[in-house]
Structures are given as structure tokens and as C-alpha cells.
Amino acid sequence: MTRLSIDIDYLAERLQHLLRIPSPTGFTDTIAREVGEELKRLGVSFEMTRRGAIRAKLPGKSRQPARALISHLDTLGAQVRQIRDDGRLGLAPIGHWSARFAEGARVTIFARPGTYRGTILPPKASGHAYGDGVDTAPIGWDHLQLRVDAMAGTGDDVRRLGIDIGDIVAIDPQPEFLDNGFIVSRHLDNKAGVASMLAALKALTNAKAKPTVDTFWLFTISEEVGHGASNALTHDIASMVVIDNGCSAPEQNSSEFGVTIGMGDMTGPFDYHTTHKLIDLCEEQDIKYQRDVFKFYRSDSASALEAGADVRTALATFGIDASHGYERIHMHALRSLAELQTAYALSPVGIARDADEAGSMKGFPEQPEADEAKQALRADSVATEDA
Numbered sequence: 141m142t143r144l145s146i147d148i149d150y151l152a153e154r155l156q157h158l159l160r161i162p163s164p165t166g167f168t169d170t171i172a173r174e175v176g177e178e179l180k181r182l183g184v185s186f187e188m189t190r191r192g193a194i195r196a197k198l199p200g201k202s203r204q205p206a207r208a209l210i211s212h213l214d215t216l217g218a219q220v221r222q223i224r225d226d227g228r229l230g231l232a233p234i235g236h237w238s239a240r241f242a243e244g245a246r247v248t249i250f251a252r253p254g255t256y257r258g259t260i261l262p263p264k265a266s267g268h269a270y271g272d273g274v275d276t277a278p279i280g281w282d283h284l285q286l287r288v289d290a291m292a293g294t295g296d297d298v299r300r301l302g303i304d305i306g307d308i309v310a311i312d313p314q315p316e317f318l319d320n321g322f323i324v325s326r327h328l329d330n331k332a333g334v335a336s337m338l339a340a341l342k343a344l345t346n347a348k349a350k351p352t353v354d355t356f357w358l359f360t361i362s363e364e365v366g367h368g369a370s371n372a373l374t375h376d377i378a379s380m381v382v383i384d385n386g387c388s389a390p391e392q393n394s395s396e397f398g399v400t401i402g403m404g405d406m407t408g409p410f411d412y413h414t415t416h417k418l419i420d421l422c423e424e425q426d427i428k429y430q431r432d433v434f435k436f437y438r439s440d441s442a443s444a445l446e447a448g449a450d451v452r453t454a455l456a457t458f459g460i461d462a463s464h465g466y467e468r469i470h471m472h473a474l475r476s477l478a479e480l481q482t483a484y485a486l487s488p489v490g491i492a493r494d495a496d497e498a499g500s501m502k503g504f505p506e507q508p509e510a511d512e513a514k515q516a517l518r519a520d521s522v523a524t525e526d527a
Contacts, residue, residue, distance in 0.1 A: 143425045144343040144482040146475050152317060155335035155474075159325055162248060162310030164217025164234045168361040171213045175359055178338060182345050192361050193372045198485065199343060200353035203494035206379035208356040208451075209340075209481055210440050211333035212363035212384070216326075216464060218242070218309040220249070220286070229286035229333065231260070231309060235364035239281045241465040246312040248421055251289065253302035257289045258309075299416075314466075321471040322396075328467040332458055333383040334359060336474045338408070338520070340481035351485040360440055368443035368527045378494035379414050379452040381484060382439045383477065385467075386432055386457035394459040394468040398428030399477050402455030405423045405434040407442040411452035413505050416453055417490055427476050432457075456480055 163171040172192035179186045179196050186196035194213075200206075216237045222230030229249075234241070242260045249256045263285060264270040264277045277283065286309065292298045315325035323332070337357055344351070358372045358380075373380070386394035386402065394400040401418055404410060422429040440455035458473035493503030 143427070144347055144349065146339050146343055146478045146482075147198070148471060148475055150342055151335050151339035151474055151478065152471065154338050154347075155323070155332055156315065156317065158331040158334055159313045159315045159327060161216075162250075163213055163215050163366045164308055165214040165362050166308055167217070167250065167310070168214050168369065172359070172361060175213065175334065175338075179341075182338070182341055184341055184345065185280050189371060191371070192360040192429065195372065195374070196341070196357040198341070198351050198355045198357070200351040200355055202353050204353060204356040204376065205489060206356065206374075206376040206481050207351070207485070207492070208373070208377045208380040209337060209484070210358040210360065210369055210380055210382055211337050212330045212360045212368060212371065212401050212448055213334060214361050214364050215311075215329070215331070216364055217311055218247075220303065220305055220307040220309065223298050223303070224285070225295050227292040227294050227298050228464045229258075230305070231281060231284055231300070233281055234308075235464075237464040238279075239284055240250070240279050242281075242284055242311070246314075247286065248310045248312070249303060250308045250310065251301065251303045256301065256303065258286050259289070260284055260286050272343045276358060307500040310408050321334065322468060323471065324466065324468045326465075326467060328460060329385040329463055330363070330383070331475075332469055332474055333385065336458070336478045337383055337481065339474075340478040340485075343482050344485060346461050347487055349482070352488055353483045363440050363443075366438070366443060369449075370438035370443040370447035372517045373444055373449050373451060374442075375497065377451055379411070379454070380441065380444065381414065381418065381481070382441045382453065382455045383437045383461055383481070384455065384457055385469075387434055387437060387463055388459040392434070393430055393432040394457065395430050395473070396459040396461060396468065397476075398430060399473065399480050400457045400459050401429055401431045402439075402457055403431050405424065405435050405437045405439065405455070407445070410441065412507055413491060414452045414454040417487070418456055418480065418484065418509065421480060421487060425479065425483050427479055427483070428472075429476075452494070
């Protein structure tokens with residue numbers, strides 16, 4: 141099995157395009173339509189759920205045990221929580237992100253009559269007016285306000301504009317694609333993952349490469365608020381690889397280069413066999429990789445397992461610096477991640493028994509045992525035969 145070539149220009153173009161489409165959780169129809177149109181252009185069949193999650197499928201040489209790769213279309217954002225007497229808006233975050241990174245953000249407010257632009261500011265935003273009070277002001281969502289770029293000096297003015305409680309606020313990504321391969325932007329989590337999946341699909345369809353088994357490419361719409369894959373899986377899917385961001389930080393082992401394999405997160409370890417399959421593929425295909433465990437992180441896999449899905453899960457990530465803030469990644473990681481996805485889709489099935497939802501113990505996989513355990517098991521087996 142040879143490693144498929146990834147079209148880097150296509151990957152970058154798709155990422156740039158996706159970043160231009162606002163998609164906070166709860167406001168994902170436009171980006172779901174765009175991904176659907178791109179799947180059509182690639183010649184990949186798909187279906188869309190009621191709410192807009194996408195299930196695309198590449199038919200395999202065999203139907204079972206089906207596989208899936210999954211990423212999410214939704215991003216962080218905010219909602220209007222309060223209309224103040226002075227015309228400023230109080231906000232509630234969509235997803236879990238620090239108000240520290242919201243200060244100074246340019247935004248779009250999606251009101252029923254149309255859109256408005258604005259800026260998220262602390263109440264004391266001017267050093268000329270408040271002096272050192274700007275530096276000593278507390279940080280938090282209760283200490284932020286949204287200034288609307290319109291004639292909105294009072295709460296009544298704001299209401300006349302048609303802005304109301306619950307309106308979605310999308311945060312500008314402010315992307316920069318640098319010549320040295322670095323990409324800096326908000327919302328790289330997880331539009332970069334989506335772009336890598338589309339690039340992997342393009343490589344497979346261009347090469348007319350048929351996956352080993354039916355392989356689904358899932359795009360969810362509510363990962364940032366914890367729902368994720370819970371409503372995107374089908375019973376056919378036996379194993380699922382989540383494509384998302386890793387956490388590049390001094391106490392983590394993630395990197396902005398190569399693939400970072402998540403060995404576990406705050407919900408526990410990932411499936412042993414699927415995870416080590418990804419590691420084996422990286423080594424066989426000469427794809428740079430490293431392993432990491434994430435303490436304050438969960439992904440699409442968590443919601444699937446919590447919803448009761450009996451599916452093996454693994455996590456393959458692109459290392460990201462300052463996740464949920466002003467994020468930075470490198471194209472090397474995205475290319476490596478797309479290469480791994482193609483290798484996974486074309487790789488042989490390791491656990492044929494997974495084709496059935498349940499069965500006897502025959503074909504059930506084994507994990508490494510300690511030498512003492514092996515000796516004890518052999519001794520028990522011999523004693524049973526003697527008896």
C-alpha cells in the first residue's frame with residue numbers, strides 16, 4: 141500500500157473558504173450546504189440529517205465492518221444574553237472558551253431583519269478615560285459587552301434595529317496563511333480538520349482507490365456544546381477515527397508538525413486496537429507522529445460513547461497552539477493527517493469479528509499481557525486439561 145499524494149493547494153483553498161463561513165453551534169446550515177456541494181463536486185454520495193449533520197460514504201470492497209472518519213463543522217461563538225439601557229449587549233458564550241480571547245474581537249450579529257457588525261469590549265475600554273482601571277478590570281463573560289456599529293445609544297434603539305435576546309454572534313476568524321506553512325486564525329478547530337478530510341477524499345477519488353470496507357466521512361454540527369457524533373453514527377460503523385485538534389502546550393506532547401495520536405482524554409483511553417492501528421500505519425507509511433493524552437479535552441467520540449454507541453474510537457489530530465483562542469497550526473500537520481486518513485481507508489481489516497454487533501468470543505482481539513499473567517494462564521490451561 142502506497143501513501144496517496146495530498147493536494148496541498150486544494151487543502152489550503154478549502155480551509156480559507158470554510159473560514160469565511162460563520163458557523164457557531166446552532167448556526168451551521170450554510171456551512172453544511174457548502175460541504176455538501178463540495179462532496180457533490182468530488183463525486184461522493186452523502187445524506188444529510190434533519191439538523192444538518194452529513195454522512196458521506198465511499199463504498200468499499202466489502203460492506204463490513206464499516207469504518208468512519210469524523211470532524212465537526214461548528215465553531216465557538218456567542219449569543220445575545222442582555223440588551224442594556226446604554227445600547228450595549230451582554231453575551232453568553234457558545235462552547236467553552238475564555239472571555240480573555242473575546243476582548244477586542246470583531247463580530248457579526250445575526251438578527252432577524254439582517255446582520256450588524258460590532259466589537260466585543262470590556263466596560264473600561266479606553267485608557268484615556270479610565271487610566272490604570274483598564275489594566276485592573278476583571279476578566280469574564282460578565283465583564284464584556286458588545287458595541288453595535290449602528291445608531292444604538294439606548295436599549296430601545298437596539299430593539300428598533302431588530303436585535304434581540306438569543307441572536308447569534310459570530311466571531312471573525314482573522315486568518316493568515318504564511319509562506320512558511322504556518323496558519324493563524326480563530327476556528328481552525330475544527331475547520332482545519334474538515335479541510336483535511338476533504339483533501340483526503342479528493343486524493344482517494346482522484347486515484348480511484350476503493351476502501352477496504354465501506355468508509356463513512358461524517359461531519360457533525362454540535363461538537364462544541366458536547367453533542368457531536370451522538371446523532372451521526374449508524375449501526376454499520378464498527379470503528380471511528382475522530383479528526384480534531386491536539387493541544388500544543390509546554391506540558392503536552394502534541395506538535396504542530398506531523399500527526400498527534402490522542403491516546404486518551406478527559407473521558408478515558410481511546411480504543412486500544414484502533415489507536416495502535418493508526419500508530420502502525422504512521423510507521424509503515426513514514427508519517428511523522430507523536431502521542432499525547434489530553435486532560436481537559438473531549439471530542440466527537442465522547443458523545444457517541446455516552447449515547448451508547450458500541451463503536452471503537454480513536455483520535456488523530458493536528459497540533460494547535462492556543463486552542464480556542466488565536467490558534468496556530470502548520471500545513472505539515474494537515475498534510476500528514478490527510479495522508480493518514482487515506483492510509484486508514486485503504487488498510488486491511490484487523491478485527492474481522494467487528495462485522496457483527498455481537499457474537500461468540502471467537503476472533504475477539506487480544507491485548508499484551510504481563511509475563512506473570514501469561515504463565516498463570518498457561519498453568520490454568522494445563523491444570524484444566526489434566527483434570
